Amino acid sequence: MAHSGEFGLINKLTSSLIKSKYVIVGVGDDCAVIKSSGSRYILATVDAQVMGVHFLPGTPPERIGRKAAAVSISDIAAMGGTPKHCLVSLFLPKNISDAYVEDVYRGITRECKTYSVGIVGGNITRAPQFAIDIALLGEASPKNILLRSGAEAGDKVLVTGSLGNAAAGLRLLQAPRAAISGAIRDFLVAKQTSPTPRISESAAIACARKATSMIDISDGLAQDMLHIAEQSKVGVILHEKRFPISRELKVFCKSMRKNPSVFALAGGEDYELLFTVPPERADSLASRIKRKTGTEVTEIGEITKKEKGNWLILNNGRKMRLKPSGWDHLKI
Known part of the structure; x- marks a missing residue:
């Protein structure tokens, strides 16, 4: 069927x-x-x-x-x-x-x-x-609710924490004999089996009333970014070189000869917060979140007009279409 x-x-x-x-x-x-x-x-x-x-x-x-x-x-x-x-x-x-x-x-x-x-x-x-x-x-509070549909052209795209760890953890669970050291294995597996909801970070974002849209990354960065783009009727540009990648994921990917950006884009289940902010407010909101919660926030892209499409700028400068390569419960 x-x-x-x-x-x-x-x-x-x-x-x-x-x-x-x-x-x-x-x-x-x-x-x-x-x-x-x-x-x-x-x-x-x-x-x-x-x-x-x-x-x-x-x-x-x-x-x-x-x-x-x-x-x-x-x-x-x-x-x-x-x-x-x-x-x-x-x-x-x-x-x-x-x-x-x-x-x-x-x-x-x-x-x-x-x-x-x-x-x-x-x-x-x-x-x-x-x-x-x-x-x-x-x-x-009605004034604090953040939807996927509020992003506007010119907004910056920000994300909490680091990306791709949970997907690497799943890979390790599926291949328990992979030659990865104990501390790195434990870190990545814990990200897969014991995710941390970003409740404190969400409160810091919502109470500041500076963000325009938000989603948690359950399906992968690419898929969830496109959810915001579709529902906000905008385009987006993401920059691979800005992706926040943990030291543990870098070590894992070097050992496995994998690109960490693939785990970030398509892995899913990181449960980090992906949100958009007007450019003049992005730095102050990122600083507020770091100050109140200790969580790093990284700017990874910008929102454009819908007719400009959805793009990923690779580390080598090449431009490619951003495609929904993340988690789909009916395509596993």
Whole structure:
């Protein structure tokens, strides 16, 4: 059976949905935004983690739980919100033990506790494959919410942290005999199995009210940058030489004879924040984030008019089209 890809299928399924007057933002962003009776908006998101798709069978169960919670919490961060409450559904095959499930749930509860998220319910059902589905509610001030659709020509493109580490970690999990030293292996694998939602960084960005759009990098830099470009109806230029690459990824790629930029562009699951800022505000916002959170912020490109297209400037100066080479759940 032919598929149009994850995002094509989403468009087909949701094209005829009726939008409630209480829905500020529906399908298509990191979270839905819903009016409440108070002065703040409700943010709602849901994410599934499936054995063999999002994590490998040998992954420690507590790490599986922590990652499942972190992924949903990161969606709230991507909108400039504060995570509040979640519902946890578990899909359990017949051969799974109570001890394994308890370890997974312990990971979920510990990650939620770290970010003051309350678990308020959920569901357990039998299924052929182990999976976790977390629905998370958050809140945000209407003035602080950041969408994918606000970027404007002339804006600078900024990103927190470093890119490509999680993809390298996945590669190491798939090839455990790769000749990579313990400290570097541990760093990269932890980035894959234990991502850190950028909640503090999100708050620093949202409260400054200088950014124009934002997304968390779950599908890869290229794919997620193009989400912003498409929804903002703009073009973009990214510069390979500016990509923030960790020392650990550089060592890994040198050993494996790989280009670290490929991991940054197409790897996904870094859960860093990718956002756009007017040029006159970019430096001050980057400094604010560094001062408040200790996280480095790097300028990696600029927004252009839509008709100019989407481009990547390579290290050698050559220009190539920026293509959606990241994670698509129906093309794995």
